Amino acid sequence: MDKLMDNPWFIKMVALVLAILLFGSVPKNDPDKPGDVNVPSDEKVETIEEVPIKSYYDTDTLVVTGVPETVTITLQGPKNLVQQAKALRNFEVFVDLTKADMGKQRVPITIRDISDRLTVTIEPGYANVSIQEKVTKEFKVEAEYSRNLVEEGYIAEKPTVNPSKVQITGAKDLVDRITYVKATVNANGKISDSITREASVLVLDKDMNKLDVNVEPDTVEVTIPVKSSSKKVPIDIVRKGNPPEGVTIESITADTKEAEIIAAPEILSEVKNVRVEVDLSEITDDTELTLPVIISNGVVKVSPEMVKVSVRVTKESEKTISNIPIEIEGMNDEFEVDFLNPSNGQTDITVTGPSNIVAPLTAGNFKILIDVSGLDEGEHEVDMKVTAPENIIWKLAKEKANITVAKKEA
Known part of the structure; x- marks a missing residue:
C-alpha cells in the first residue's frame, strides 16, 4: 500500500475519482422549474506557506547558491480543486538550472503537476542564484583555545589535531576565500591536565566570516598537552x-x-x-x-x-672561675707595677652558656690583661681586657683594676 501511495499515477487516479464523485453530487438544474438558476461552482483562494523548492542542476560539478529553501504559494480556482491541491500537495515547485550558464543570474521559480484550472501565485517568483564550479581542496586544521582555560601555574603546549587535515568542498569563489580552518576547544572550568576534546571545524575568510562550504570530516579531536610550570x-x-x-x-x-x-x-x-x-x-x-x-x-x-x-x-649553666691571673702589657723596664685592687693580681669571672661548654672551663681558658703603656708614676685605674671561648657569656667580678706605677730602685 505504501508503494502505491508513493506512485504519482496512483495519486492522480484517486484525484480523478474524487473529482467525478464530486461532480456527480452536484444537483442538476431543471430549466422548466421556475427559480432554478445555473450557478457555477464556488471559487476559493488558499495560501500554502513553507512549500519546499527543488533545484535541478549537475550536483557533481556545480554549486548553486541563492535558491530559497521555501516559498509561499496562493491557489485560486474551483473550491474542490483548491482543497484537493492543498490536501494532497502532489505538485512540485522547482527551479530548472540544467541549462543555466555559470555566474550570477535571475531565474523563475515554477510549479508543475497542478490543475490548469487553478491560478497559482508564487512568492517570491524569482531567485537570484549564483552558479559556480564545485571544487574540493585539502586544508590543515588549526586548533584554537582560550588561554584562560589553563589553570594558573600550568603551561599548555602546542595542541595536536586528529585528523590534522580536512577536505573542503564548495563553490570555487568561496573555497578561494578560505583563510582560516579552525577547531575551537571549549571546556568546563579550568584545566590542569592534558585533555582531548571533540571540536567542530569552522571555515572562515580573512574577515572571520563563516563560509558556507562542506567539510569532511566536520569534527576533529583536539588534544591539549598541559604541564605544570x-x-x-x-x-x-x-x-x-x-x-x-x-x-x-x-x-x-x-x-x-x-x-x-x-x-x-x-x-x-x-x-x-x-x-x-x-x-x-x-x-x-x-x-x-x-x-x-x-x-x-x-x-x-x-x-x-x-x-x-x-x-x-x-x-645554660653558670659557673664562676676564680683566681685568674691578670697579665700586664706595655710595662716600661724602668717601672714596676703593683696591684692595689685586686691586691693579689688575680680576679674571678662568671660564665654563662651551654652546660656542655661551661662545665669543662678552667682559668686556663681565659686571658685577662691590663695595658699600662704610657702611664706615669702614681696610682691608676685601668680596664681589664678578657679573651674568652666563644658561645658563652662572661662577667668579671670587677671591671677595672687599681694599680700603682713606680720607678724601680737602683
Whole structure:
C-alpha cells in the first residue's frame, strides 16, 4: 500500500475519482422549474506557506547558491480543486538550472503537476542564484583555545589535531576565500591536565566570516598537552623570637631540604626559596615540629606543604672561675707595677652558656690583661681586657683594676 501511495499515477487516479464523485453530487438544474438558476461552482483562494523548492542542476560539478529553501504559494480556482491541491500537495515547485550558464543570474521559480484550472501565485517568483564550479581542496586544521582555560601555574603546549587535515568542498569563489580552518576547544572550568576534546571545524575568510562550504570530516579531536610550570627551591629555616632564658638553640634541621613550587613562568624565575618559620620563644627542650611551608605571592602550589623540623637545645649553666691571673702589657723596664685592687693580681669571672661548654672551663681558658703603656708614676685605674671561648657569656667580678706605677730602685 505504501508503494502505491508513493506512485504519482496512483495519486492522480484517486484525484480523478474524487473529482467525478464530486461532480456527480452536484444537483442538476431543471430549466422548466421556475427559480432554478445555473450557478457555477464556488471559487476559493488558499495560501500554502513553507512549500519546499527543488533545484535541478549537475550536483557533481556545480554549486548553486541563492535558491530559497521555501516559498509561499496562493491557489485560486474551483473550491474542490483548491482543497484537493492543498490536501494532497502532489505538485512540485522547482527551479530548472540544467541549462543555466555559470555566474550570477535571475531565474523563475515554477510549479508543475497542478490543475490548469487553478491560478497559482508564487512568492517570491524569482531567485537570484549564483552558479559556480564545485571544487574540493585539502586544508590543515588549526586548533584554537582560550588561554584562560589553563589553570594558573600550568603551561599548555602546542595542541595536536586528529585528523590534522580536512577536505573542503564548495563553490570555487568561496573555497578561494578560505583563510582560516579552525577547531575551537571549549571546556568546563579550568584545566590542569592534558585533555582531548571533540571540536567542530569552522571555515572562515580573512574577515572571520563563516563560509558556507562542506567539510569532511566536520569534527576533529583536539588534544591539549598541559604541564605544570614548576621548579625545586631550597627550604630556608627562619628563626622567630628568642628562646627562654637559660635555653640555647643548638641546631634546627628540617627533614626535607627542597620543595617544588608551581607558578607562572614569570613568577617562577623570581622565586629563589620558600621558608618555614620557627618560633623559639616556646622552645625549652628538644622538640619536633610540623610546620607549614610559606610561599611568596604568585606561587600557586608548593609540595610538600608541611615539613618536620627538629630543634635541639642546650640548657645554660653558670659557673664562676676564680683566681685568674691578670697579665700586664706595655710595662716600661724602668717601672714596676703593683696591684692595689685586686691586691693579689688575680680576679674571678662568671660564665654563662651551654652546660656542655661551661662545665669543662678552667682559668686556663681565659686571658685577662691590663695595658699600662704610657702611664706615669702614681696610682691608676685601668680596664681589664678578657679573651674568652666563644658561645658563652662572661662577667668579671670587677671591671677595672687599681694599680700603682713606680720607678724601680737602683
